[in-house]
Amino acid sequence: TKKTIAVLPGDGIGPEVTTAAINVLETIADKYDHHFTFQQGWIGGSAIDEKGDPLPRETKEMSAESDGILLGAVGGPKWDRLPGAERPEKGLLEIRKSLDLYANLRPVKAYASLIESSPLKEAIVANVDFLIVRELTGGLYFGEPKKREDIRGETQAIDTLLYKASEIKRIAERAFQAAQLRNGKVVSVDKANVLESSRLWRETVDDVHASYPDVELEHMLVDNAAMQLIAQPAAFDVMVTENTFGDILSDEASMLTGSLGLLPSASLGSTGVGLYEPVHGSAPDIAGENRANPLAAISSAAMMVKYGFKMEKEAEKIETAVEKVLADGYRTADIAPKMEEAVTTTEMTDAVIKALE
Numbered sequence: 001t002k003k004t005i006a007v008l009p010g011d012g013i014g015p016e017v018t019t020a021a022i023n024v025l026e027t028i029a030d031k032y033d034h035h036f037t038f039q040q041g042w043i044g045g046s047a048i049d050e051k052g053d054p055l056p057r058e059t060k061e062m063s064a065e066s067d068g069i070l071l072g073a074v075g076g077p078k079w080d081r082l083p084g085a086e087r088p089e090k091g092l093l094e095i096r097k098s099l100d101l102y103a104n105l106r107p108v109k110a111y112a113s114l115i116e117s118s119p120l121k122e123a124i125v126a127n128v129d130f131l132i133v134r135e136l137t138g139g140l141y142f143g144e145p146k147k148r149e150d151i152r153g154e155t156q157a158i159d160t161l162l163y164k165a166s167e168i169k170r171i172a173e174r175a176f177q178a179a180q181l182r183n184g185k186v187v188s189v190d191k192a193n194v195l196e197s198s199r200l201w202r203e204t205v206d207d208v209h210a211s212y213p214d215v216e217l218e219h220m221l222v223d224n225a226a227m228q229l230i231a232q233p234a235a236f237d238v239m240v241t242e243n244t245f246g247d248i249l250s251d252e253a254s255m256l257t258g259s260l261g262l263l264p265s266a267s268l269g270s271t272g273v274g275l276y277e278p279v280h281g282s283a284p285d286i287a288g289e290n291r292a293n294p295l296a297a298i299s300s301a302a303m304m305v306k307y308g309f310k311m312e313k314e315a316e317k318i319e320t321a322v323e324k325v326l327a328d329g330y331r332t333a334d335i336a337p338k339m340e341e342a343v344t345t346t347e348m349t350d351a352v353i354k355a356l357e
């Protein structure tokens, strides 16, 4: 199969970790007789420096025409003083919006082999392996009116929590479909006891569920969900929720696994072009030192292959290779018990490639 992949390395460690992911994808293409073409584009701070725009038109067009977008990270101290509308992050927000990437998928998985030998072992919770499906383009962050006004001498501020049934339906479908590829259990998180938007959320999720009788559905209030994530995180399979709740719960959940350097994400939309990126940022403190953990980016590439290209075998191959290198004791600096035992970004990547062969 032929696929064109837009690669947007961005800033900081972005170029190092996306290079690692490309190498892994090339190995997969060789092994399974696929043809992947990689097209590089500017985004973020480096795009501001090169093109005067955090999302140049060429990047946007090339990305829209691709079969999938692999992104590193954007931002860094160099651009921190720019006003909001000109910042590197604007590039990321704009590409999500222009491709209508409404479904943010974040797997939260604790690798068993890290529990024994890791400075993070206390933070890692055994058997955690679930997926958060967060609605990304609706709700409180986007609803109108969103403004300040002065009423009788006092300032007040308004944000609007608005969801259309169609927006809920499409994210619920994503969640049920994802559950079919996993363990067939969905927990839908809302606040239906007090919010009207949550009552519509719950009804709509129930309606969609009728078409997925093979998936088990449970509704959970968000305050309880925040508690259950700590109390029994291993019980979750797929969690689906609206934008604000998902923002908070996904950051909470990421800490169950110990390290940011391991966590991938996918943002999927209506156009069929998805965006795949590590959860971590541009890590300016270690950029250019060949020290970054490439596994989050490599796992993001696995998500591209799985959700974007529907190549489940190939995705599983990458996931197994990542598990194997960790089980074999390869540790980048962020997860190494002793600094002198840490491997470099390229050594970790080579180990994954070897595990693929």
Ligand code: NAI
Pocket (backbone or CB within 6 Å): 013, 017, 072, 073, 074, 075, 076, 077, 092, 260, 261, 262, 277, 279, 280, 281, 282, 283, 284, 285, 286, 291, 292, 293, 294, 296, 334
């Ligand atoms: P960060 O995720 O870049 O770094 C936090 C800490 O984790 C740092 O100590 C870093 O060295 C470490 N770290 C992160 N990824 C790592 C990896 N793969 N391997 C080893 N260590 C890793 O978050 P921070 O420092 O808050 O933000 C730095 C810049 O990144 C900022 O400009 C921020 O706006 C941007 N950022 C971009 C995101 C994106 O592009 N999606 C997401 C989060 C932050």
Ligand code: MG
Pocket (backbone or CB within 6 Å): 247, 248, 251
């Ligand atoms: Mg957040």
